[in-house]
Amino acid sequence: MNSGLMYSVSSPSSASPSSTSTATAALTHRNSRLPMLLPRPISSSLRLQCCSAFHVDASLNFYPSKTHAGSKCSLRLSGEQSLCSQQQHDKCAWPLRALVTSTAQDIPITSLIANEKVGVLLLNLGGPETLDDVQPFLFNLFADPDIIRLPRSFRFLQKPLAQFISVVRAPKSKEGYASIGGGSPLRQITDAQASCELTLPTNAEALKKSLWEKNVPAKVYVGMRYWHPFTEEAIEQIKRDGITKLVVLPLYPQFSISTSGSSLRLLESIFREDEYLVNMQHTVIPSWYQREGYITAMANLIEKEVLKFETPDKVVIFFSAHGVPIAYVEEAGDPYKAEMEECVDLIMDELEKRQITSPYTLAYQSRVGPVEWLKPYTDETIIDLGRKGVKSLLAVPISFVSEHIETLEEIDVEYKELALESGIEKWGRVPALGCEPTFISDLADAVIESLPYVGAMAVSNLEARQSLVPLGSVEELLAAYDSKRRELPPPVTVWEWGWTKSAETWNGRAAMLAVLVLLVLEVTTGQGFLHQWGILPLVR
Numbered sequence: 001m002n003s004g005l006m007y008s009v010s011s012p013s014s015a016s017p018s019s020t021s022t023a024t025a026a027l028t029h030r031n032s033r034l035p036m037l038l039p040r041p042i043s044s045s046l047r048l049q050c051c052s053a054f055h056v057d058a059s060l061n062f063y064p065s066k067t068h069a070g071s072k073c074s075l076r077l078s079g080e081q082s083l084c085s086q087q088q089h090d091k092c093a094w095p096l097r098a099l100v101t102s103t104a105q106d107i108p109i110t111s112l113i114a115n116e117k118v119g120v121l122l123l124n125l126g127g128p129e130t131l132d133d134v135q136p137f138l139f140n141l142f143a144d145p146d147i148i149r150l151p152r153s154f155r156f157l158q159k160p161l162a163q164f165i166s167v168v169r170a171p172k173s174k175e176g177y178a179s180i181g182g183g184s185p186l187r188q189i190t191d192a193q194a195s196c197e198l199t200l201p202t203n204a205e206a207l208k209k210s211l212w213e214k215n216v217p218a219k220v221y222v223g224m225r226y227w228h229p230f231t232e233e234a235i236e237q238i239k240r241d242g243i244t245k246l247v248v249l250p251l252y253p254q255f256s257i258s259t260s261g262s263s264l265r266l267l268e269s270i271f272r273e274d275e276y277l278v279n280m281q282h283t284v285i286p287s288w289y290q291r292e293g294y295i296t297a298m299a300n301l302i303e304k305e306v307l308k309f310e311t312p313d314k315v316v317i318f319f320s321a322h323g324v325p326i327a328y329v330e331e332a333g334d335p336y337k338a339e340m341e342e343c344v345d346l347i348m349d350e351l352e353k354r355q356i357t358s359p360y361t362l363a364y365q366s367r368v369g370p371v372e373w374l375k376p377y378t379d380e381t382i383i384d385l386g387r388k389g390v391k392s393l394l395a396v397p398i399s400f401v402s403e404h405i406e407t408l409e410e411i412d413v414e415y416k417e418l419a420l421e422s423g424i425e426k427w428g429r430v431p432a433l434g435c436e437p438t439f440i441s442d443l444a445d446a447v448i449e450s451l452p453y454v455g456a457m458a459v460s461n462l463e464a465r466q467s468l469v470p471l472g473s474v475e476e477l478l479a480a481y482d483s484k485r486r487e488l489p490p491p492v493t494v495w496e497w498g499w500t501k502s503a504e505t506w507n508g509r510a511a512m513l514a515v516l517v518l519l520v521l522e523v524t525t526g527q528g529f530l531h532q533w534g535i536l537p538l539v540r
């Protein structure tokens with residue numbers, strides 16, 4: 001952990017073994033002797049992650065090469081080796097990452113891909129391209145059981161609930177998308193990151209180009225989870241193109257059940273059903289926030305922006321990550337928070353090497369709905385920093401590599417306004433990585449390094465065919481995080497009047513209660529809006 005200044009703001013309700021809680025905003029300074037308030041991500045959830053990741057690593061054939069964590073931790077384990085000594089945990093925070101168990105590394109890449117058709121499948125969230133797309137996009141998102149985690153016995157409510165929430169949320173979302181030009185830029189940016197063939201900015205170093213430059217003539221595909229081009233469409237194209245070796249690369253640096261996990265779960269179900277895909281050699285890179293190239297690229301962008309301020313030492317570097325409901329981390333064991341904290345540490349370590357000693361903090365944005373999300377919240381932290389006399393703030397979006405509604409609207413408009421109202425005078429924002437050349441080149445390296453470890457599902461063994469990756473299982477990976485899928489946690493006992501986040505939370509709860517009552521009425525009376533829309537009865 002770097003020894004710099006850090007601002008930590010969170011409330012006692014987020015207290016947990018893995019939380020960063022302190023009662024109110026607290027300030028420490030890089031190179032000062034005051035205690036650091038954000039611990040290294042050695043937490044109970046991380047320990048769970050370590051154990052499960054190790055187990056899964058052995059089967060998933062992920063690879064640690066050329067990663068920061070890989071260089072810090074030179075452990076190489078195989079098979080059933082004992083994996084979770086406390087010492088190892090304390091020395092290094094293990095991401096979900098590769099494990100090299102074979103000598104495949106030594107085979108030159110050119111001979112590995114001779115006579116092969118190599119494909120790379122970039123997985124991303126997707127976004128509505130027009131305002132008319134917003135509600136159906138939201139429906140797809142909320143219909144995902146990895147986004148709204150209903151207890152198993154209530155799964156039958158997933159789609160009606162998704163319909164209801166998407167209709168209720170659409171006006172607010174539409175306002176946001178309208179303010180950024182009428183749709184999400186995500187497809188265009190991801191296409192640019194993927195391939196030179198589409199709407200690529202002429203000067204962008206895109207992944208496909210970078211791979212070809214590195215003598216790996218691969219085709220790059222984009223598969224979105226909730227909007228076009230859907231993952232299913234990308235898979236169809238992959239089959240049409242006769243790809244024989246596929247690298248699956250979620251475009252989320254840190255793993256979360258709600259993002260990469262959801263996309264991989266879907267992909268696994270598609271693979272399982274398809275004879276061609278079952279036989280196709282493939283591998284998955286589940287998260288890559290610790291890679292040197294990514295960390296360097298992030299540090300480059302931050303350094304450039306921080307040096308634009310008159311007194312860079314006084315600028316608070318404000319990492320803002322998309323949140324997840326706290327239950328994901330504390331109950332389902334999502335490694336997202338631990339990976340995020342480690343990622344921030346690695347970036348700050350890199351900046352410290354460059355004599356950037358600005359204070360920094362990490363908070364979580366974009367909460368939706370009636371449950372408690374990861375804390376500290378971005379909006380509350382901004383207000384608190386203003387109250388503490390911070391005058392310059394540099395926002396760094398950290399959980400996503402493209403500009404999207406939450407950078408262009410939430411950060412650039414809402415949080416900037418909030419910061420200025422809170423007494424912060426100078427505001428800056430680090431752009432998303434997009435097609436930044438160091439980053440794209442590092443992604444290409446990640447793909448190339450993964451090539452020796454591709455394999456096929458075991459076609460002859462029906463049980464082994466249950467898994468996306470050879471000898472292993474994404475289901476298994478997710479199940480390890482998901483062993484205690486429970487009902488959403490009880491409501492927090494906070495009440496505020498007016499249109500506040502808390503009010504939004506309570507409104508959400510009231511809406512959920514209302515929808516449950518309506519559903520019970522529908523089911524018992526056989527009449528109501530779901531019947532009118534043809535959503536019920538589920539079985540005709």
Ligand SMILES: C=CC1=C(C)c2cc3[nH]c(cc4nc(cc5[nH]c(cc1n2)c(C)c5CCC(=O)O)C(CCC(=O)O)=C4C)c(C)c3C=C
Nearest residue numbers: 127128147173184186256258259322324368399400404405
């Ligand atoms: C790492 C990134 C993301 C995580 C984690 C994540 C979790 C998550 N998101 C929602 C709900 C919504 N997300 C929405 C948009 C959206 N989410 C991400 C990334 C993560 N989500 C991105 C990049 C985007 C924007 C895409 C774009 O169109 O530009 C939306 C829609 C927008 C809105 O109405 O606010 C919702 C809703 C949940 C519930 C969740 C975890 C459970």
Ligand SMILES: [Fe+2]
Nearest residue numbers: 125322323366
């Ligand atoms: Fe989201």
